[in-house]
Amino acid sequence: IQGDLGPFNPGLPVEVPVWLAINLKQRQKCRLIPPDWMDVEKLEEIRDQERKENTFTPMPSPYYMELTKLLLNYASDNIPKADEIRTLVKDTWDTRVAKLRLSADSFVRQQEVHAKLDNLTLMEINTTGTFLTQALDHMYKLRTNLQPGESTQSQDF
Numbered sequence: 001i002q003g004d005l006g007p008f009n010p011g012l013p014v015e016v017p018v019w020l021a022i023n024l025k026q027r028q029k030c031r032l033i034p035p036d037w038m039d040v041e042k043l044e045e046i047r048d049q050e051r052k053e054n055t056f057t058p059m060p061s062p063y064y065m066e067l068t069k070l071l072l073n074y075a076s077d078n079i080p081k082a083d084e085i086r087t088l089v090k091d092t093w094d095t096r097v098a099k100l101r102l103s104a105d106s107f108v109r110q111q112e113v114h115a116k117l118d119n120l121t122l123m124e125i126n127t128t129g130t131f132l133t134q135a136l137d138h139m140y141k142l143r144t145n146l147q148p149g150e151s152t153q154s155q156d157f
Contacts, residue, residue: 018067022074032075037061038068040081043088050095056119065093065123096120097127104128108135 008014013033016024024030037043037060049057061067068089076082100120117125 018070022070025075025078032071032078034071034075034079035061035067037064038071038079038085040084040088043085043092047088047092047095050092050099054099056096056099058119059092059121062121063123064089065121093124096124100124100128104132104135107132108139111139 005016005020021030021032025032037046042060046057046060068085071079072082072086079085
């Protein structure tokens with residue numbers, strides 16, 4: 001990857017990649033400004049909406065969990081109410097993962113063949129990916145063993 005970054009003017013906000021922002025913060029060369037959604041009131045709304053809906057609601061960022069972890073680990077002093085934000089994001093995550101597990105359980109019990117993953121992030125999908133893949137594999141094996149095939153038909157001698 002090639003490109004130029006800077007020069008930066010002191011005191012003026014500028015958008016940079018997260019890796020650069022964290023690097024500059026670690027060297028005490030900048031102050032990080034959290035994304036607009038990283039706000040207690042907004043996150044309370046997101047959490048409450050997620051708890052209320054049966055389906056998955058859209059998240060403010062497809063990387064909300066990763067960004068929260070990075071920004072709170074390296075720049076919590078720049079984020080107002082960092083502890084509350086950490087708790088709200090964790091509550092939202094827990095709600096979504098519980099909902100995902102229930103959906104996966106229902107999916108397997110009803111022997112579905114496809115699922116909609118609308119509004120899920122990659123990190124959320126990865127939490128149940130192994131379980132779901134193994135469950136689908138077992139379901140496939142059970143189905144193929146239940147269907148009579150040429151090699152499983154009984155023969156009269």
